[in-house]
Each structure stands twice: as C-alpha cells, then as structure tokens.
Amino acid sequence: MNPSRKLKKRDRYLEKLIGFQDTELVKIVTGIRRCGKSSLLKLMILHLKETGVLAEQIVEMNFESYDLRNMTADSVYQYVKERIIDRKRMYLFFDELQRVDKWEEAVNAFRVDFDCDIYITGSNAYLLSSEYSTYLSGRCVEIKMLPLSFQEFLDFHDFDIRETSSAFGGMRRQxxxxxxxxxxxxxxxxxxxxxxxxxxIADVGLDQEKALSLLEGIYSTVVMRDIIDREKRRGQSRITEATLLRKIILFLADNIGNNVSTSSIGNTLMNEGLLEKGSRPKLPSAHTVQIYVxxxxxxxxxxEIKRFDLKGKEYLRTLGKYYIVDIGIRNYLLGFRNRDRGHVLENVVYFELLRRGYDVAIGKxxxxxxxxxxxTAKDKxxxxxxxxxxxxxxRERELAPLQKIPDSYEKIVxxxxxxxxxxxxxxxSLNLVDWLLMK
Structure with missing residues (x-):
C-alpha cells in the first residue's frame, strides 16, 4: 500500500470486522494478494483508536517486511509477549502470517495466555487447511475479501455518482x-x-501502461509466492513446471464462464499445440491438472462454481465453471478484446453476488x-x-430457462x-450497470 495515499473505506468488510470485535473468535481476512487486506487491518486499527483503544494496546506485524523474514512461531510469540501490557486488553494484527512455519501454534498460545483480540490476513487458502483447523476449529471466522466492486472503483478513483432530473421525467445518473x-x-x-x-491502480491512475505493470507484479507475486513458494513450505514438489502452470492459467482465463473439466484442459492444451510435443508428446494427467487448478x-x-440440478435438487459433480478474480488481471494475460463480452459480464456479476453475501451456483x-x-438464509x-x-x-434464449422454474422466487435478466x-x-429485465450501483 502506498503510505502517502489516504485510506479509502471498505465499509462492507470493516463492518464485518467490527461486528466480531472483542469476541474470542480469531478474525481471518483472506483474498488474493493486493486486494486490500493490509489496508483493511489499518482501517480496523483506526477504528480502535477512534473508540478509545490506546496505541500501546495494539501490536502490528507484517510478515512481508524484510525485517521479519526469518521469524519463527517462537520468535513471534516472544515479540508479542514483550509488548503485552498487564491488565489491558491487547489487539494483535498479523499480516500474511502464513509465511511463518507453525504460526497456528503461536496464535493458539496467544488465545490461551493473554487477554487479546486477534486479526490475521492470508493470501492462500492453505491458511485454513485441515492442519490449521485442528488448532482453532470453531474458534475462527473467515472474512473473504475481493478486489473493488464497481461502486468501490468509482470511490477509489474519486468519481462521484450524481442523480439529476431528466428532461423527460425520472432521474438520470451521472x-x-x-x-x-x-x-x-x-x-x-x-x-x-x-x-x-x-x-x-488508484495509486497509478487510469493509465494503461502503468496499470499493466502493476497487474504484472500482482500476477508474478501470486504465482511465485502463493503457489510455487507454498509448495516448498509444504515440503512438496507437486507443482514443478512453471510453464504448465502459466498455460493452465491462460486456458482458464480464456474460458471463464465455460463448462470445464480437468481432463478437457489437458486435452485442449495438447490439441491446440500449447504443450510442447517433442518426440514423445506428454499429456498431463487429469490428476496433475487438478493439482495445478x-x-x-x-x-x-x-x-470455481458448481452446477445445481433444480429438479434433482443436488449438486452435479461434472462440468463446473471458473471465474477469474479480477477482469484487469485477465486483460493483462490475454489482451483487451470484446469477443467474449457475455462471459466477462457474467464474471463481474458472479463476484458482485459474492460481495453481497450470496452463495452462488449454476442452475440446471x-x-x-x-x-x-x-x-442467502433469507433470499433466493x-x-x-x-x-x-x-x-x-x-430474449427467448435468456428467458426460456427462467420460465421453466416452478417456484416464485425473484427472476432477473x-x-x-x-x-x-x-x-x-x-x-x-434490469440494466446491469444500474444493478451494480444499487445500495
């Protein structure tokens, strides 16, 4: 995060953190790198200070910092212990904690040994793996963070939404x-x-060259640190081919919104000449592709989004779909184009539904x-x-599946x-842009 930039509000996430403040649950903020998790912790710290918590009650550690690169679970525990104030509630903030081996043992010890409220960020779901859950099962809450919504994009880039009366009646947005x-x-x-x-991108402005440079950095960091490095920390070597990984990324980015199976990925890469055939063509097994995916x-x-059979009332195991977390990253990978705009719009709507708290499936x-x-619990x-x-x-094509649904829940195009x-x-029939701007 650019220290000179004023923190922009991410109220949807901050309100969730505040809602769990001072509960025994460990708050874990997850999401792709650079989506705003560190800034969210800083917003939470500002909230604490504004509500009377003293600076000395707050301990911050960012494990992306070079100074903390060699810390172990033991040294993290010692660092925090030295800063504990007797008979005061402490607020502990750990950014990218998954980089510390056996970090969960230190966090569990903090819960047991000190009067504290704990906040963690992580850029990999490995943070919430089964090894982790054995230590804190039932004692943590995950807050899933995404890149900016359209409304947040406007706010970050200093655009105002203004409503004026139209000459023909009604309201017009500008x-x-x-x-x-x-x-x-x-x-x-x-x-x-x-x-x-x-x-x-709000730091560099809406300049294509600068934006692509920033997106390239995010892509490289995700691939190298959160995928390749993660394998090393696990002591495994299942993901060994960076070239294969990139080609699978390009395939999935090119096929957002399409029904995809892992076996079809390998076959398509081979058939389209995206894998080097050499004298003996090497087709990656479906198992290998699944590990990379x-x-x-x-x-x-x-x-990944699963398919749900409305008549059989069950999730189907085959042919799910994949959506990419950010359209800007996709544009960096594939270039700017309009040929699959329908699927790009689906991608935007899918993540907006997640932001609004929905569980989402494809319907059959x-x-x-x-x-x-x-x-949601209250809505479908x-x-x-x-x-x-x-x-x-x-119109007929889009309306046909909705017309076949027998229940009376809301149906929208x-x-x-x-x-x-x-x-x-x-x-x-709603305007998609207006829907994105709805509160």
Whole structure:
C-alpha cells in the first residue's frame, strides 16, 4: 500500500470486522494478494483508536517486511509477549502470517495466555487447511475479501455518482470526476471492465501502461509466492513446471464462464499445440491438472462454481465453471478484446453476488442452464446475464430457462441493453450497470 495515499473505506468488510470485535473468535481476512487486506487491518486499527483503544494496546506485524523474514512461531510469540501490557486488553494484527512455519501454534498460545483480540490476513487458502483447523476449529471466522466492486472503483478513483432530473421525467445518473468532467455510468463501467478492481491502480491512475505493470507484479507475486513458494513450505514438489502452470492459467482465463473439466484442459492444451510435443508428446494427467487448478483456487486467483440440478435438487459433480478474480488481471494475460463480452459480464456479476453475501451456483433445469442461483438464509434469486435483450431470439434464449422454474422466487435478466420492457411475465429485465450501483 502506498503510505502517502489516504485510506479509502471498505465499509462492507470493516463492518464485518467490527461486528466480531472483542469476541474470542480469531478474525481471518483472506483474498488474493493486493486486494486490500493490509489496508483493511489499518482501517480496523483506526477504528480502535477512534473508540478509545490506546496505541500501546495494539501490536502490528507484517510478515512481508524484510525485517521479519526469518521469524519463527517462537520468535513471534516472544515479540508479542514483550509488548503485552498487564491488565489491558491487547489487539494483535498479523499480516500474511502464513509465511511463518507453525504460526497456528503461536496464535493458539496467544488465545490461551493473554487477554487479546486477534486479526490475521492470508493470501492462500492453505491458511485454513485441515492442519490449521485442528488448532482453532470453531474458534475462527473467515472474512473473504475481493478486489473493488464497481461502486468501490468509482470511490477509489474519486468519481462521484450524481442523480439529476431528466428532461423527460425520472432521474438520470451521472459520474463526475474530481475535475468536474461528467460521464455516463456506461462509460465509467467500460473503464472498470478495462482496468479491473485491484485497489493499487488508484495509486497509478487510469493509465494503461502503468496499470499493466502493476497487474504484472500482482500476477508474478501470486504465482511465485502463493503457489510455487507454498509448495516448498509444504515440503512438496507437486507443482514443478512453471510453464504448465502459466498455460493452465491462460486456458482458464480464456474460458471463464465455460463448462470445464480437468481432463478437457489437458486435452485442449495438447490439441491446440500449447504443450510442447517433442518426440514423445506428454499429456498431463487429469490428476496433475487438478493439482495445478487447486493451487490456483487456493491462491484466490480463480473461483470455481458448481452446477445445481433444480429438479434433482443436488449438486452435479461434472462440468463446473471458473471465474477469474479480477477482469484487469485477465486483460493483462490475454489482451483487451470484446469477443467474449457475455462471459466477462457474467464474471463481474458472479463476484458482485459474492460481495453481497450470496452463495452462488449454476442452475440446471432439464437441458437448459441458468447462469446463477443466488441464495442467502433469507433470499433466493435466479439470474441470467447477457449483453443485450433487444434481439428477440436472445430474449427467448435468456428467458426460456427462467420460465421453466416452478417456484416464485425473484427472476432477473441483467444486461447492458435491457430494452423497453421492464419485465416479461414477472421476470425482471434490469440494466446491469444500474444493478451494480444499487445500495
């Protein structure tokens, strides 16, 4: 994080942290590198200080720091112990703690030995693996952090959303920059689709060359530190081919929103000449591909979504889909293009649903597919995503699976061009950009 930049609010996540403040649960913030986890800890520290907690009650350790590179679980424990104030509640913040071997033993000891409230960040789901859960099972809460939403993107880049009366009645939204220049929401959304939502881009500005340089750094760090280094820390050597890893990344990035199996990945890479054949072609086994894919999921680079059969009421084991955590990173990997815009829009909607607290699956009803079933404890909705609803054949295709669903939960089609009709037999047709800007 750029120390000269004022911390921008990430209220959705900060409110979750505050909600668990002073409970015995260890708060664990997870997410891809550079998505804002360190800044979130700093926002929490600011909140503590503003509510009366003294600076000496707060211990911060960032294990990305060169000064802390050789620390062990024992030395972390000693470092904290020396700073404990008698009869005062302590607040302990550990950034990228997974870099310390057996860190969970130190954290468990803090819980037992001191009156403290503990906050941790990690850039790899290995942090929450079975070895970890044996120490803190039931005593931790995970707060999953994502890159910026469209609304957060506007805020980070100092755009204001203004609503004015339209000459034809109703309200019209305008996006206004710090110089007073005005843009349509669609223009601002196109910038979001171009640059993505990594917070660091706000430091370099909406400059393509600088943004790509920043995204390259994030990509390299994820691959080298959170995948290759993680294998070394585990004492394993299952991911040995950096070239194969990159090609699987490129394949998944190119196939967001497509039904994919691990066996098909290896076959496609071979058939398209993406693997060097040599004198004896070497096809990676489905098991090997799965290990590489799992590593990408663990580093929060890609997210997998399962299919749910609405009639059989069960999750299907075959042909899930993958979405990439940030469209800007995808643009860095594949270049800027428009040919699969529908799947890119799906990608944006999928992560927005996660931000809003939904569990998300693909829906299957007979031979038709619903892009997303989004569920919370109190709500369920079915969502289709398409670029435009103005073409009659596209309308029929998008509405058909929703029309077959027998229940009465909300059914929505999100598109950039909804057309004049706001609903079709009770199925809402909403502007995707307006939906992203809804509170």
């Amino acid at each position: 996006i206004v920059d710090k110089n007073g220049e005005s843009y349509t929401p669609r223009e601002a959304f196109d910038a979001y689709m171009h640059f993505g939502g990594m917070p660091g 799992d590593a990408l999921l663990e580093s929060y680079f890609f997210y 009803i007979d031979q038709l597919e619903i892009d997303f079933i989004a569920i 909705r079915y969502i289709q995503v398409t670029e435009s609803m103005q073409n009659e054949s596209v 999100l598109s950039l061009e909804p057309g004049l009709d706001v609903s079709y037999d009770g199925i809402q």
